[in-house]
Amino acid sequence: MSDARRLEVLRAIVEDFVQSREPVGSKALLDRHNLGVSAATVRNDMAVLEEEGLIVAPHTSSGRIPTERGYRQFVDRIEEVRPLSPAERRAIQSLMEGAADVEDVLEGTVRLLAQLTNQVAVLQVPQFSNTAVRHIELVGLGERRVLVVLIGSNGKVEQRVVHLQADVTDEDLVLVKTALLNSLHGRRLDEIAGLLGAAVRELPPVLQPTGHTVAAAVQALSEHGVVDRVIMAGTANLARSDRDFALTITPVLEALEEQVVLLRLLSEMELDARGIAVKIGRENVYDGLTETSVVATGYGPEQRAKIGVLGPTRMDYGSSMSAVRAVARYLSRILVG
Amino acid sequence: MSDARRLEVLRAIVEDFVQSREPVGSKALLDRHNLGVSAATVRNDMAVLEEEGLIVAPHTSSGRIPTERGYRQFVDRIEEVRPLSPAERRAIQSLMEGAADVEDVLEGTVRLLAQLTNQVAVLQVPQFSNTAVRHIELVGLGERRVLVVLIGSNGKVEQRVVHLQADVTDEDLVLVKTALLNSLHGRRLDEIAGLLGAAVRELPPVLQPTGHTVAAAVQALSEHGVVDRVIMAGTANLARSDRDFALTITPVLEALEEQVVLLRLLSEMELDARGIAVKIGRENVYDGLTETSVVATGYGPEQRAKIGVLGPTRMDYGSSMSAVRAVARYLSRILVG
DNA sequence: CTTAGCACTTGAACGTGTCGAGTGCTAAGC
């Protein structure tokens, strides 16, 4: 009982099903794939795969369709990333040339990705709110604990408790606070990261560690205030993709309208060794997205921002992965250049 | 043959059909409306309405459904605008209170409208691009014609030929150009309207008419560069609204993704005496929207910007019209206050 | 002008029979 062949059978089933959207049986499989064995053997393999929970038969005596676990197996085993076709390269090229400003590039990229994959494309844009620092307050809580409060010009208040490595007096705290305020007051949240270091350096040496700890907290808080934006394209592809999926569309569209949900979803995705993240069906905990899959990767500096596509669980993961990756690379290159 | 009753029958048919989504027959109509006549009479009226092209029967011996012309008749005859329910008022109230900044208000408004009408809500936001004036060039073409070129800091070039009332020398043109450039260079496009007058006034009296003409052209060109924005909500309602409409959804979603199309659509809508504009089915020339209707009105200063809802031709025009109007009024009030 | 009655049409719903694709199992073969 060859383990390798069984996985090959799984692969074939997934591929066929993704294309035909119909349960695939043993004979049909042989017609389209050169497995080198007979239908009966394939049936045996299928039985095992079904026991393992990788495929199921919708009803007795119908072909099998992959389960979510089946897709997962399949996706995890994709190694070679299919290179883009010349036509696809050309599309990306022309996008680069028509690039007027950053916003145009981003929107163009999303559209392009949606078109390439025939799915919904989403792009997370790190957004630096133009709120400024109005006030910083440090409150000693005893036992080396300090409450750091950051008040923004939009009235939002962020706070956090930090633990210091050394004892400090209230006067010390005032010093630190003043130093920070001097260099940060009125600055925009996205600017302060670069200013904190200098501010701390101006403190007397004894207070440097304390300053560092507090500065780190301020930095973290400022990032809290940043609400990213989402650019989206290709929602029409949702309806196009599938007859019955068209009826399941409502909750998906609802979820897509909730930017917050989308942002959470994207930021939760952790890139694997291949630099890609895939969430399949119920791996998405959000209601309404339990029958969709998301393929995403990072772009830009540190790959922090995400770009990806979203579609029905029965999507062409291979193509999606390569398209997403390729587009992300080009995007990174454009943004740097 | 009472003309009034026939229109009453039409009204009843539209109302029933909008609610049930099924062709409505003579008997069914009597059950739900107190018309005071028998089924046979209604049938006679229906026959006439059909001749007039206001209703059709999908197949022999099935009820009638309104045609687009039928809807149009119906809409044009809606007089009384249904007042909002207390629940709806409350929703709007709470929106006003939670208003943090303008952007929030606008987004909240759109969501609210989508929720109230169970349809797609769209809002046109006049957007002043923050492109600045980089250069202005005047090229004499002879015969009192001058080419006015406006170059923006985003690299976009707008041009137009104007006819002057008097002969001018090239030196005169240089004077005008310099005057304009002096006061406009570096200014944002949305600022220049207020500055043109002063610039022209600084010219020698003989050149004032020429200056005015050129200034008007510059003004027009600058408005060209303004691209409004669209805020949208409730696309999920499209899918929810209707079984078979769900299959027609694709082109609609596509159209909605084309902001340009939407903006054109909205700005083409002209408010009628009631302060509302309705486009029904093919009255929308854009592909993909030929089976949808749009109900819109203006808001804000001069009602220039538009807000409205979009849904299947068989929508509840009465509710949509009152909701759109009410929401637009509240929005105007908030924005002013 | 309205109304009751009637013959007619037609889509939807339902039941039936056939067909093809697919399965599991068993026994034989390499």
Added chain:
DNA sequence: GCTTAGCACTCGACACGTTCAAGTGCTAAG
């Protein structure tokens, strides 16, 4: 011990015929 051919069985899809309810147009009477 795995693979394969063969066979009986299952079940959805499809085509077809029947029935049913809703609706219509028309005619003749009020």
